[in-house]
Amino acid sequence: MTLPTDKILRFLRSVHPYDSLAADTLDDLATRFQVMTIGKGDPIYAVGSPMQGLYLLYDGEVEVRDANGSPVSLLGARNSFGERGLVRDGNALTSARAATDSILLMLPRADFDDLMASERAFARFFDRRRNDTRRGSDLATSRVKTFMADTPVTCPPVTDVQQAARLMHDNRISSLCIVDGDRLAGIVTTRDLTGRVLAPGLPCTTRVQDVMTRDPLTLSPSAIGSDVLHAMMEHRIGHIPIVEAGQLVGIVTQTDLTRFQAVSSAELVSAIARSGSADEMARVTAEIPRLLVQLVAGGNRHEVVTRLITDIADTATRRLLHLGEQKLGPPPVPYLWLACGSQGRQEQTGVSDQDNCLILDDAVTPEQMPYFADLARFVSDGLDTCGYYYCPGDMMATNPRWCQPLRVWRQYFQGWIATPDPQAQMLASVMFDLRAIGGDKSLFEGLQKDTLHAASRNSIFVAHMIANSLKHTPPLGLLRGFATIRSGEHRNMIDLKLNGVVPVVDLGRIYALKGELTEVNTRARLQAAEAAGVVSTAGARELVDAYDLIAETRLTHQLARINAGDAADNFMSPTTLSDFERSHLRDAFVVVKTMQSSVGQGRGMLS
Structure with a gap:
């Protein structure tokens, strides 16, 4: 034709x-x-x-x-x-x-x-x-909607200035937006009340419409921080209403700019390191959602965002260990606190539970074990107070199974490798992501090296681990591009964690196992696997590209949730994406599915 x-x-x-x-x-x-x-x-x-x-x-x-x-x-x-x-x-x-x-x-x-x-x-x-056009995080390049106050206090034009002053005082703000029906009519500030009411001696019954700035300069939510800065400097103002489609949707003040710039991972880490209790730390970790918004909105890559977020959890853990030792006394033998899961991989986002364990020196005696049980409880309770909720699967140091001498940990790994039943596969998958957080790191170095060496040489164990890694599949559907969740509260959504990043995390773990690679972070594992010839250069780079897109889509979704006043989660409706975004996300899932198929068939590990 x-x-x-x-x-x-x-x-x-x-x-x-x-x-x-x-x-x-x-x-x-x-x-x-x-x-x-x-x-x-x-x-x-x-x-x-x-x-x-x-x-x-x-x-x-x-x-x-x-x-x-x-x-x-x-x-x-x-x-x-x-x-x-x-x-x-x-x-x-x-x-x-x-x-x-x-x-x-x-x-x-x-x-x-x-x-x-x-x-x-x-x-x-x-x-x-x-x-990938992302740039470093700073106020000048961040969208106004990420740092504006989205519930501006308003009053009608006929409000008298005394009522207006009371509104500002009660809400601890320095300006009021004056609205006439749906229209923004003006703005009045504390400086206006001083200069236009008090100084000339006008009565308290004066209406705000007589002293307000009419038709004030406004910006849209899609403007960037530099637009705000330039407008404030040029017009010598400290408040800018944000208007979209004729509707008032927010306001930006100099205080908002200062607050946005003040939140940084370094500031939070410093504050946690000086905290004297879990409650004090919780007031600091409560700022993590705002930090996440700033980092993502500012254009940081996902591996930078998750590393900075994880650093805060690491600091909180070490501070709690220190406070625990102050309370309980010095430890009777050397120990090492380790994290697994997303903290172990340095991939925490705005939604994190705690996965951890304790390795104790082999010199520990039964009489000394209660000390470490108390330490584990102190730290885990403190982490829960800080927002790192208890692991639903009880993969925590508070579980006696995961608070053991080094010799027992060696037996664990040896047993999992020798008898790779489904539970052993699950436990090995979790524990292969261990990373030392606080204590004597030498307790882990030999264990990690020896375990990788033994596991990589047991073909049956590797085969079982590969099969286990393929249980999580990308959400690819035949008819509409994505296979969404069919029922429940997340119906018609896709899980960007379980079916998005987890399949790549599982592939990275398999490559690390096969190549005896000590990296724990997923992106670092993929790059190390390429360098070691465990996976082809083309395959590794395609998978890294796919992972980047999926992980950044997940963070962007969490950003939108936080901006809407909701808690961050991993469940996204594909309808929120543009055709452009859906097309690329689908392609990324296809790359992951293709690499899973290669690993499942014994390919994908050759240069």
Whole structure:
């Protein structure tokens, strides 16, 4: 079948990112697409075959499968496939076939590469690597909506100045927004009351409409901090109402700017290190959501954000250990407190429980064990007070099983490796993420090295660990792009932790096990696996790109929750994403699924 160029052109104008191209560029591009008619069930390309170009589905449906033939997604009209993220060394990582009689438009690889090099909007859409434009965190580049006060106090124009002063006093604010119906009519500040009411001796019954600043300068929530700073400096004002679609949605004051800049991980760490009790620390850790907002809004990469957030938990743990020793006396033998889970991997976000354990020197006696039980309880209770809630699975040092001498820990790992039943697999997965937090670190160094060496050489254990790691799969659906939760309070949402970052965390752990890599952080494991030749360079880099996108989507979702006044969580509705975001997130999940398939089939670990 052939399609007239004008028909192709009309179609391209309805599809992003082609609709962003200049008219002459699009006119030329319409002549470069090759029209392909594919019958139902016919292949389009196979895994490992050279990718001829970018495919755009004009009509029909196309099914994409991974390297093992498992369905990944069912694409409809206006969907693209075959872009760089799903190609390795020019060859396809997936296969595609027509699920119905279909018409495809294929842009040859050379033309696709030319557009990637010359058209920024096109490149940003199709290349995840170029999509990372994040910068360092500072006020100047942060969006106003991340630090504005979103519940401004208001009053009508007929309010008298005494009532206005009382409102400001009672709410501990220095300005009032004056609204007339739905319209922002003006603003009045404490300086206005001093200069325009008290100084000229006006009566207390004067209406605020007579002394307010009419039609004040406003900004939108999408403005950035530098817009606020420049406006305040230029106009010599200290309050700027934030208006969206004609509605007052917030206000920014100089106090907001100071407060935003004052929150930093270093400040929180310093405050925790000086705290004298868990209650004092809790007042500091309560600032973590605001710090998360600032770090994410300021454009920090996810591995920077989670590292800074985890540093706070580490400091709180060490401070509690110190306070515990002050209360209980010096420890009878050396010990080491370790964290596992997200704290162990230095990947904490705005939602964290505690996963920890104690390794004791082999010289410990039964009579000395109650000391460490009391220390574990003191620290775990303190962490819970600080917002790091108790582990639902009781993977904590308060459980006697996880507060043992070094020799017992060696027996644990030896037993898990020798008899990899389901419980052993689960426990080994958790404990392979251990990281020393406070105490005698030498208690762990030999254990970690010896365990990795023994585990990597037990093929049966490795096989069981691989099988266990594949239990968490990306939320890929056939019809709508994502497989959402079907029932319960999170119905129609996707779990960005369990089905998002966890599958990559599991892959990173397998690579570390296979290569005897001591890194615990997931991103560091992937990079170390590439350097050690455990996974191919192309595979590792694609997986890192996919992980970055998933992890940053998770943090952006948590940012939105906090800004809306809700607690951060991991459950996101795909409907909150744009077509652009859904397309790239789906591609990231496909990369993860493909790498899972490779590991499951014994591939994906070769350079």
